[in-house]
Amino acid sequence: MGKGGQSHGEIKDGEENMAAWLLGVNNLKIQPFTLPPLGPNDVRVRMKAVGICGSDVHFLKAMRLADFIVKEPMVLGHECAGIIEEVGSGVSTLVPGDRVALEPGISCWRCNLCIEGRYNLCPEMKFFATPPVHGSLANQVKQNCIFGESISWFVNVYVLWSIQD
Numbered sequence: 001m002g003k004g005g006q007s008h009g010e011i012k013d014g015e016e017n018m019a020a021w022l023l024g025v026n027n028l029k030i031q032p033f034t035l036p037p038l039g040p041n042d043v044r045v046r047m048k049a050v051g052i053c054g055s056d057v058h059f060l061k062a063m064r065l066a067d068f069i070v071k072e073p074m075v076l077g078h079e080c081a082g083i084i085e086e087v088g089s090g091v092s093t094l095v096p097g098d099r100v101a102l103e104p105g106i107s108c109w110r111c112n113l114c115i116e117g118r119y120n121l122c123p124e125m126k127f128f129a130t131p132p133v134h135g136s137l138a139n140q141v142k143q144n145c146i147f148g149e150s151i152s153w154f155v156n157v158y159v160l161w162s163i164q165d
Contacts, residue, residue, distance in 0.1 A: 016032040016033075017032065017034065017035060018031065018033060018138065018139050019075040019137060019139070020075060020076050020137040021033070021073045021074070022073065022075075023073050025062065025063055028076070033075055033134070033139075035142045038088045038142060039088055039144070040089045041088055041090045041144055042087075042088045043086065043087050043091060043100075043142070043143055044087075044140055044142055045082040045084055045141055046082050046085050046139065047081075047082040047136060047137075047139060048081055050077040050136050051077070051078075051079035052137075053079060055078075056076045056078075056135075060076070065130075068130050071131065071132075072132075074129065074132075074135070076129050076135045076137045077135040077137030078129040078135050079104060080101070080102050080128075080137075081100065081101040081102070082100060083097060084098040091145055102136065104128040104129075104136070105119070105122075105125055106126045106128070107119040107120075107122035107125050108122055108125075111123065
């Protein structure tokens, strides 16, 4: 990991990050999506591919999926891959230009299940594009990378070498 590569199409100064916002039933609009500043363990990723799955369609058609109800505008999309554009000060194994797939599940990394490596069972699990968390159908997204002694074998970002520009 961390070899880097060529990054193309980064957002230029003054250019806005845009995303597909779900505004209502069958109402999807491309609008600006301001990302929060990077924290020390965050990366900013330029999206190269984002999948649309059944949950995105449920939200578009009904503004809900099971107990998850869209109450305010939300960015869709959660299966995604892209190129690292920027890394936080605490990120040491990824560099701008790395090609990555993002883990759409956001776990707490504090509970015993997470520490044991069973983050998929985390009771606090949240997902991209599941209220109230925004998704990844955008030019760029911010993602947290967890680096720690007890869980160093896993990060939320997986390096890929086969994504083509």
